[in-house]
Amino acid sequence: MAGNSQRKGAIRKGSKPTAGSGGRVRRGLEGKGPTPKAKDREYHKAHKVAKRAEREAAKRPRKPARGGDAEWIAGRNSVVEALRAEMPLTALYVAEGAERDGRLREAFELAAAAGISLLEVSRGEMDRLTGGAVHQGLAARMPSYEYAHPDDLLDRATDRDEQPLIVALDSVTDPRNLGAVVRSASGFGAHGVLIPERRSAGMTASAWKTSAGAAARVPVAQTVNLTRQLKAYQEAGCMVIGLAADGDVALPDLELSTGPIVVVVGSEGKGLGRLVAETCDQLVSIPMGNDLESLNAGVAASITLYSIAQARAAGQ
Structure with missing residues (x-):
């Protein structure tokens, strides 16, 4: 019937016109961006597996922190020993509420005498700084x-008007052996110790402690390529001798020159x-x-x- 507002397509008088669908259609056709990776979708199995792995990793014990610019010494005995050895510590950290015993009091006294700053932190912060190590409420930063x-070692001999004496270590990975060599180098007038950058012990807290303070007096140099550096020392006029169980000459029979010498010591194994x-x-x-059959590097050196x-004393 004409004018029937109930028929299909009719517009009821007085009503608002229906908004056009063009904009809604275009928005519906627009892309929603790339599909998230499976591990980023909460409902996906890969996301659950990744979260489970994160929780398990958080439960595993952490290794002591080794910052790029510092090393942490944790534990009351270790810190007190480091202070007694006059290691170059920059700060002493004590956890809030730490029990005051004899070791803690001694640490405070030694730190005060050496002018080392003392900082009190929360136990949570101490755990974070030391990487979860057993610190007993006391840690030190080195x-x-x-x-x-490597050339500095030759320059040191020149400055002293002495013939160079250098100890080079090949694949010695125990820091205590390195510390022992540094101590011997100091005691017998060597001008320094040379170590490779890789596959070698470095001057860690353990090496410092074993050196008994000699690390503050004898420089340790690093080289990228030990063989190349030994050749450079030879070109500078040094005689390079290597210690080996099957060596051609026994040490007592070697005519030790009073000239420049580089002693190369290998690993015990x-x-x-x-x-x-x-x-x-x-x-x-x-x-x-x-x-x-063999001696460790520290004893051999x-x-x-x-x-x-x-030999040098007799030749003077």
């Missing part, structure tokens, strides 16, 4: 060691590497009785440096 340049051994001017053995010191 800056990273500043290695010398593998000894000198092939290229390093081939670079040496002379391979020297240390005679030993019984069935003992000490015996050799003593022999060189004796």
